[in-house]
Amino acid sequence: MDLLDVTDLTKRYGGIVALGGVNFSARAGEVHALLGENGAGKSTLIQVLAGAVRYDSGRIRLDGADYAPRSPDEARARGIAAVFQELSLVPDLTIEQNIWFRREPLSPLGTVRSRAMRERTLALFERYRFPTLRPDQEVRRLTLAERQIVEIAKGLAGDPRVLILDEATSTLPAREAQWVLDLTRQLAAEGKLVVFISHRMDEVRHIADRLTIFRNGQTVAAHTATAVGDDEIVAQMLGRKLDRLYPERIATTTGVPALRVNDLDAGKHVKRVSFELEEGEVLGVGGLQGHGQRELFQALFGTTRSTGAIEVWGRRTNIRSPRQALVGRDGLALVPEDRRGQGLLLSKSVRENLTISVIRRFADWGLLSETKEAALVREMVEFLRIKTSTPEQPAGTLSGGNQQKVIFGKMLLTEARILLLYDPTRGVDVGTKGEIFQLMRDLAAKGYAILFYSSDLPELVHVADRVLVMRNGEIAATLAGAANSEEGILRASVFDRQAA
């Protein structure tokens, strides 16, 4: 008997069809994986199931009864809890206050019974073998990984019958990610249903009983995990043969050092990092999340303090702010991690965003020249094929991929030949991803030096010439050629330096 049965579900946003008649069913006691590209409908479906969004038509049955929640509260009351990628934790409250938020045990006076709350928290932690956390710790002191774990605890707090996990492992180090996977099996063994979204095929293989594949707002297939191969899954996700996503790699390095870093230290996160980036090279940075990669990029770009020797095109430089980094041809430009919070002025036009870093290039005697600006804008929009009706369109209305292109354009206009790209293809559709990879190699061929971080192993393997693997703030290994493989990177990420 299916616990959850979705029939012909549709959801439209204006003219966009997010779900176009989705059929999906899952049973109690199983781990059910949802696969599909970004925008294929997985997120919308789980938002509907979790009560965050209302559907237009179709029908959902939960345990045989009709299910049409009007709010997450109602969904939780019916036993469905979701752990989304976007965390819903409150920084100034403690871990346990967050877990039991709005469901705290109360005394007759209406006040929270802290001892009872503590007991419940510890019981929950023990039941599901949580990594050690101190319940009275304020969430704002926690790392991203720890917060993810608290978010999971929050989802489990109501003892739901269905737990939805959306990319729950993407921010977790290996051991904690494994804990999550074990958790899903434990929940399934308890008779619950776990709906699991992940882009990591190995994880899905590890735990899923069945999988459902989404494409373009519809479910195209449902399989028992053991009965289907990876190639078939990918083909069904993409709907076509796997095109060559990665561009051909031609050696373009010239041997001229663009960036030389020696003994770079940044707080606790980057320790004695030394490396060299050559002109024409695409140098990848890998390793598990949270091992100093973000801080490395920020130190290079000047948004965090660091000590150590940095040479840019042979000259000793001290970069203490982005302003000092963006100095034209001999500068460094960063495409940051957070598109919306660090990269774009969402309410301003594409034009204003593109030109904000290079005002001097179209100012005559301190006064701005609109024609010159328009020329620069046109050049970049054409070069990068940015899809926008007019350059006056607010940047916030563009798609993720196009937003990323605007940020690229903004940095390319600065003419800085050293590019720092932090996870440039995250949340970007496949088509644009390919364009970005091609762009990277084209720029390298033109003499740019590119340092890029990716959390996606295949990207590093196929796009980078060499890969620096970071572990605990240090460079654990530098891989090139044959050693630059998914397995090689993973090993270096996880294990101590091995002799020879």
Place this chain on the structure above:
Amino acid sequence: MTAFWARNRLIVLAYAAMLVLLLVTSLFSPGFLAESNLRSVVVLAAFVGIVAFGQTFVIIGGGIDLSLPWVLNCAAILMTAFAGGQDVALLWLVPLLLAAGAVIGLLNGVGVAVFGVPPIIMTLATNVILQGLILVYTGGAPTPTAPPLIQFLAVGRLGPVPVVALIWAVLASIAWVLLSRAAFGRYLYALGTSRTVAEYSGVPTLRTAVLTYVISGAGAALGGMLLTGYSGQAYLGMGDPYLFTSIAAVAIGGASILGGSGHYVGTIAGALVLTVLGGLLPALRLSSGALLVVYGAVILLTVAVGSESFGGIAAAILRRRRGQDPAPRK
């Protein structure tokens, strides 16, 4: 045309509101549209506009300046005290006091941009400290009347045009150049929209933020000196009404109180709207209390109309009429 409308919708509405108010007032007060009366409206609005000059920059940059009242008052008191009714002293007094206002602004700016003190607190503290200090200095005693030159600047005319209106026009041109045509303007709008993004884009955020407060301080000092010409002398508390009106003028002019949008052109309209409303008062035989009520209502109305929500609600209603679904919330 539509692009122009989209960007400047609120400013146009503010000017439209001003015109409507003018007409309405003239209905109740038949002499209102006479040249002499309009002239005095412009003069009164000019004072608001001059004080709101700096406030506009600060608000666009995402801050606020609550120290205007006593920077204004200090400049007024110090000028009249040291000029002793003589024009000659103005030669060094005016630049000195403008610089002093700028220095106060610098302190505000440094507190906000370097030390991270919230603008409300920093400028509030400055305001209160200045108030105390100037009172300690003067002991509350009155100062001499303003020199004749200042009085001329405040109430005199060049031909049919009031001098203070010319000063206002000069300031307006400076504002227009700075905001629309100079790098500073771009930096300011970026800073007000998102400080983080501005920094990541290489915008000199520190310098830009501090500069807004410097401008505001100097502008308040200028306003204070001119005001002594209008009332003949400096008196305690003369700056207090200008805090509310400067903020209201900027808000009515379409700027978001959060920063990142707006223009001095709008502030001009805001100053005019407030002044014309003030003229409506005796025309309708309303008490000063009623005027405050009206001010409050006007502010609510303008920001409601200008709010995204309003536009969103209106658009949603239109969309529903056309049988489409409302757009997703994010």
Place this chain on the structure above:
Amino acid sequence: MNRPASNIGGIAASPLTNNGDAPPAPRRQFDARGYALDRAPFLVACLMLVVIVGLYGSLQSGVFTLDELNLDTTATLTLLLAATGQTIVLLRGGIDLSIGGVISFGTVLAATHFGDDPGSVLLWSAIVLAVGFGVGMLNGLLISALRLQPFLITLATWSILSGASLMVLPTDGGQVPSWWQAIGSASWLGLASPVWMLLALLVFWFWFRSTRLGIALKATGSNERSAFLSGVSLTRMNLVTYGLSGLFAAAAALYLTTQTGAGSPTIGKDYILPSVAAAVIGGVSLFGGRGNLAGTAVGAFILTIIGNLVFVLHVSSYWQPVAQGAILLIAVLASSLAEKAAQGQDR
């Protein structure tokens, strides 16, 4: 896999690999430094109060007595009541400028309508409280429905209420019955009634912040989006927050009339920014989510006792605002430093 998963917050569990963990911060025991840093603004405020009272006490006799406590509390309570509402709003992450209007209007209504009859006094007291609460809820509604900034909305409603006050009572005046005024100076067990009111306020606070509503309020100020995602109705939260602020401002107005015996259409203005200052000095964050009423009380007392200190030092009373401004800056800088130091130790 029967053993618990790794010990992220503590010592690395496995001897073989380094867990693949990012370097953990030592968090085994009670984190005293973190605890102190979190409360630094409040502790700094307490320290400042101690210094100021100490100075005051060294220059004037009879400071460390119950009498002095009674006197100072009587003088501070209006501000404290206003600041209580402001604290609630600040915790929410907003600001309420309209309390000035509520206070003015409250005193004006009281002074013109109380009369002598206790029944009428009670009725109009209830009306004043209702008006305060109602205006507050209106603020909350406008802020939610139109998604506008609290600063502007409350500025506008302040203006409206100020104007209304002037329309009802153009100049200071009116009257309240002497028995009503006597309430403000009554005493019980050696403590003046304002002190009892202060205690009641603190009791209220300690109850309120442990309720679901109190926690949700702090949460909404700490991260509005998270609170929303967790099911908090922002509209209802705004209604309650600003409603309470208006209610406390109205209470401040009523208390004020016991002290002044009259109504004033402009008196409220003098309480707006000081209410924010008192809270900020006491460690309430302007960004929301941090702080509590004990701090605000300390801040309010600091502001009042500075006045005493200035008087006792025989300097011009004009130094009082200077000292208040300086203390405000010190408090904010101290809390900003503490914040930076605290950030140094977390990720």
